[in-house]
Amino acid sequence: MPLILFLVLLAADVHATMLVNRQQFLSTQVLPEGLWTFGVSHGRWTSTAGSYGDNGKLQGNRDYFSRDVDYDAMTDEISDPLERELARAAFNVYERSGKEVAGRAVNDVDVQQNSNTYVLGRGLTKRSSLFIAVPVVTLKTSIRSRFVAGESLNRLTSELRSEGQYAQAEEIIERSRNALNERLAETGYNSDFPSELTTVANIYLTHRYENVAGRKARWSAESALVIPAGKSSDVDDFLYLRINEEQYSFRQSGTLAFDAHPRLRLLTNAYYHFRFPFEKSRRIPVNSTSPLSSDIDPSTQVRYGDSYGASAQTNFMFTDSTTFYGGVSREFRGADKVSGDRYSSRRYDYLEQNTTQELDTAYVGVTHNTIQSFLAKKFPIPVDANLQYSATTAGKNAFASQAVALTMLVFYK
Amino acid sequence: MKTLLVLLFICGCAKEISKDVAPYREPPRVSAVWTGSERRHAENIDVMVAFLWPAEITTDLQRRSVETAIATARKLKPQKAAFLQGRRVLLESFARLQCECALNGNCREGESDQNWEECSQVEEDMSRNNEKLVVFYQLVEQVKASVIAAGGEWLATNIDYPLLPASRLEVAGLRLVLEAFGDAPVEGELAPLAYDLGNALVSQAGLRTKLKWRFPHQLLPGEWIIDVGVSEEGESLLFQGDLYYEAPGVLRRGIIQWEHNKI
Numbered sequence: 211m212p213l214i215l216f217l218v219l220l221a222a223d224v225h226a227t228m229l230v231n232r233q234q235f236l237s238t239q240v241l242p243e244g245l246w247t248f249g250v251s252h253g254r255w256t257s258t259a260g261s262y263g264d265n266g267k268l269q270g271n272r273d274y275f276s277r278d279v280d281y282d283a284m285t286d287e288i289s290d291p292l293e294r295e296l297a298r299a300a301f302n303v304y305e306r307s308g309k310e311v312a313g314r315a316v317n318d319v320d321v322q323q324n325s326n327t328y329v330l331g332r333g334l335t336k337r338s339s340l341f342i343a344v345p346v347v348t349l350k351t352s353i354r355s356r357f358v359a360g361e362s363l364n365r366l367t368s369e370l371r372s373e374g375q376y377a378q379a380e381e382i383i384e385r386s387r388n389a390l391n392e393r394l395a396e397t398g399y400n401s402d403f404p405s406e407l408t409t410v411a412n413i414y415l416t417h418r419y420e421n422v423a424g425r426k427a428r429w430s431a432e433s434a435l436v437i438p439a440g441k442s443s444d445v446d447d448f449l450y451l452r453i454n455e456e457q458y459s460f461r462q463s464g465t466l467a468f469d470a471h472p473r474l475r476l477l478t479n480a481y482y483h484f485r486f487p488f489e490k491s492r493r494i495p496v497n498s499t500s501p502l503s504s505d506i507d508p509s510t511q512v513r514y515g516d517s518y519g520a521s522a523q524t525n526f527m528f529t530d531s532t533t534f535y536g537g538v539s540r541e542f543r544g545a546d547k548v549s550g551d552r553y554s555s556r557r558y559d560y561l562e563q564n565t566t567q568e569l570d571t572a573y574v575g576v577t578h579n580t581i582q583s584f585l586a587k588k589f590p591i592p593v594d595a596n597l598q599y600s601a602t603t604a605g606k607n608a609f610a611s612q613a614v615a616l617t618m619l620v621f622y623k
Numbered sequence: 624m625k626t627l628l629v630l631l632f633i634c635g636c637a638k639e640i641s642k643d644v645a646p647y648r649e650p651p652r653v654s655a656v657w658t659g660s661e662r663r664h665a666e667n668i669d670v671m672v673a674f675l676w677p678a679e680i681t682t683d684l685q686r687r688s689v690e691t692a693i694a695t696a697r698k699l700k701p702q703k704a705a706f707l708q709g710r711r712v713l714l715e716s717f718a719r720l721q722c723e724c725a726l727n728g729n730c731r732e733g734e735s736d737q738n739w740e741e742c743s744q745v746e747e748d749m750s751r752n753n754e755k756l757v758v759f760y761q762l763v764e765q766v767k768a769s770v771i772a773a774g775g776e777w778l779a780t781n782i783d784y785p786l787l788p789a790s791r792l793e794v795a796g797l798r799l800v801l802e803a804f805g806d807a808p809v810e811g812e813l814a815p816l817a818y819d820l821g822n823a824l825v826s827q828a829g830l831r832t833k834l835k836w837r838f839p840h841q842l843l844p845g846e847w848i849i850d851v852g853v854s855e856e857g858e859s860l861l862f863q864g865d866l867y868y869e870a871p872g873v874l875r876r877g878i879i880q881w882e883h884n885k886i
Contacts, residue, residue, distance in 0.1 A: 292876070295680035299689040303697065374700055374861050376831060377852040 229517060229543050229569040231255065231602050233615040235577075236477040236523040236537065238430035238467045240420045241333030242623075249594075249619035251327040255611055258320065262605035264564050275317040277500070279357070282308035286497040289504050304366055313360040315500075320352040321609070325411075329619070337421065343414040344439075349407045398504055399446055410440035426469045434461040436483075445491040445506055456512075457488035475525040477537075480518075487513035487547075494553045495560040507552040515544035515565060530582055536574040538603075543567040569608045573600035581621065594619040664860040664883040667789035670703065670782060672696070672763060673804070673866055675877035677774035688773035695765045696878070700856065702762060706755035707858035707884065713752060716745050775877070778866075779806040784815045792862075792883065796822035799836055799849075807842055816841050820849070828852070834862070845870025849879055859884050 233253060241247055261274035281301045285308075288294040298308075306312070325348070331341035359367075363382070370379040415437065420430040436459040463481035470476050492510035493503045519541030526534045548561040575598030583589035596617040602610045680686060717723070722742035724730035760782070767777045780803050781790055787802045803815035818841070823834040836849045851864030863880035 292676065292679055295686065296676065296689065299686060300693055302690055303693045373697060374854050374856045374863070376854050377864055380828075380831065 229541050229567045229605075229608050231569070231571050231600055231609070231611045231613050233598055233600065233613070233617070234521060234523075234537060234539055234571070234573055235535070235575065235596060235598065236465050236467075236479050236521060238420050238428050238465050238477070240337060240339040240418050240430070241331055241621075243333045243336050244623055245333045246622045247329070247331040247619050248622070249329040249331075249617060251325075251329065251615055251617035253323075253325045253327070253613060253615035255323040255325075255613040257322070257609045257611050259602070259610035259612060262569075262602075262608050262610055264607055266568070266604065266606045268610055271319045272316065275319045277315045277317075278311045279313050279315055279500075280309050281306045281312050283497050283500065284312055287500055287502065304369065306362060306366065310362050311360050312363045314358045316356055316358050318352075318354040322350040324348045324350075338417060338419045341414070341416045341418070343416065345411045345413075347409060347411045347440075351405060351407075399502070407441070413437040413439045427467065429464060429466045432461075432463045432465070434463075435459075436461060445493060456490065456514075457486050459483060459485040473527045475527070477523040477525065478520070479523075480520045483517045485514045485516055487511060492548070492550075492561070494550070494557045496557060498560050498563060501560075505553060505557075507550040509550060509552070510558070511547075511549045513547040515546050515567075517541060517543035517567075519569075531579055533577045534575075535577070537572070539569075539571045539573075541567075541569045541571075564607050566606065567608050568604070568606040569602060570604040571600055572603050573598055575599065592621040594621075663886055665886050666791045666793055667883065668781065668791060668881045669859065669884050670759075670763070671780040671790060671801075671879070671881035672699070672766065672782070673778040673780060673877065673879040674767070674770045675776040675778070675866065675868060675875045676770075678875060680773070685773045688769045692766050692769035692773065692775075695762055695769060698762050699759065699766070700861070702755060702759045703859070703882070704857045706752060706759060709752040709755065710749070711858060711885075713745055713749050717742070717749075720745065722746070776875070779803055779813070779815055787815060790881075797825065797834060798822050804847075805841075833864070840868065840870075843868075843870065845873060851879060856882075 233251065257271060260268055260270045262268055263274060285294050285298045285301065288297055301308070325345050327343055327345040329341055329343045331339055333339050367379040367382055370376075370382075413436075414434050416432060416434040418430055418432045420428060422428045438456055438458065442456060461481060461483040463479055465477060465479040467475055467477045488511075489509055490512055491506055491508040492512065493501070494505045494507050494510070495501050495503045496505070519539055521537055521539035523535055523537030528534055544566060546562050546565040548558045549555065550558055575596060577594065577596040579592070579594040580589040581592045581594070584592040594617075596615075598615050598617075599612070600615075601612045602608070674692075676689070677685060680689060720738040720741050721730075721734045721736070722738065722745055724734040725736045725738045725742040726746060728736070730736055763782055770777050780801075781787055783806070784803045790799075790801045790803065792799050799818075799820040801818045801820065804818050805816045806813045807816060808814070818838060820836040820838050823836055826833045826835070831852045833850065833852050835851075837846055839846050846869050848867040848869060849864070850867070851862045853860065853862050855861070859882040861880065861882045863878075866877040866879040868875040868877075
């Protein structure tokens, strides 16, 4: 994940471009023909556990989002060509090699998310159902960023002062004090970003088909068209909020259920999420350190990496209406592909770095439905409630996170 | 110096200053060292160096020349300081040993002419010390050659026209009078352009006093901008900062610095 946050939607039933901990519940069941269902799922997610790096190591978000800044990176980012050349010359004269670390950009990042996903479904036939899910997401972001000068840079400012170059030493300190704001202003970004944002996200149109193969085993196929909706980020936004897919995508999955015991059901699932390429205006970084850039390619070709994964779940049917379940999932996402004609291909490659992802998640939950009670006239409405806790267990280029989600479905015929 | 202010940072981001940037010595405020009872520097400018960088740097020759200019410019201040320091020490010795009397026979009442040998040594040391000044001017010439090789523009000052009256920064109102600031051909020969810039715009940037002058170019449609800070360095008061030439659609930048010796 690059320095600028690609904030993602992590909620129930919503799969944004990136792999995130989300609500999972395997089932092969479809709605009875003619039955309507309406539901809402409330999810809460927090990233305070840190992030998994490119090597899979879990680290704090500060370490994950912070970067060493070398002199090459500093000069690369000077937008004025003359100033860039002069800075490079000055660093050479003061014997600061390009790869020498000048300091560290320390970024404290905290992301929290609440989501409400509204679901409407109908049993189309005995074996197929159609659902539409509309998530509304509230993101809370907190970013604190500063530059900590390294020994090399401190020595440089000392040298400047000793040579009477107070103005230059002060200039460096002053610029470091306001580096982010100055860089954003220089490169034409909207420096304001909402600390809290509520928006609609991807709309999922899902069709599930159940094929009963036997008394103990059954499988279902689920096809989903993901329709981008809600707020999408502008090319000038400092915070690139990747809440939705930005393009249409298609997800296909299959689920197999096997009743090992009258009260024990084993389920397994595999999916593949295909993302279509699209064209969008994007800022093209000048180096691998910082995503800030004044160079915009209005026709950047983007194809976010496909994701795929598998999961396994065990249901223990405690009573006819209450089920406890637990499961694990392992997911992968391929690298993004970004290309364009306006700048060198190397610069587009920077947008692809660290975009391959892996994520292992474990979850436990309980469901309770009142359908039998309702049919027996012991409960006034037919409701299905599902409470789940999930946590990441391993990953690569992904947030380590915990999430809770509560889903309530009511039925009507 | 613009070159160095280009050392500018950008880096990832920073809303707060790093706490481990070393504290720095507060430079003297111009009001204290330049005006009033504390004043101890001459109004006359001793050496002024001013030039514009090339509009763009695209070739390796330009890059090498710019580096040479920066590296050489770094040597100017210590070279001059070494000369001034040596001169101060030697002048003190010259006075203490009553060398004017010993060497030249200009003796005042009570002075002795017995220190001829020591005074001869002092005179020899003075001569050797003056070689530092020669080296200093050689360095200035090297900076000039490098700036021109890079495609920049060297602005002629009193260094290039040593017979002119000295340029000066007057105490009253901080009025800058430049006897030579660039030159232009007049009847087939180069002649200096003189400017009376008037009073400085004084501002305080943090702990530093900054002086700014903006004035029209005598030959071109644009304006010059001199934007300097001041610091007291050993035997001299040093003004240094940015020089700009600004015209519609044009912004050239460069460096200017000058110093005033202690009275």
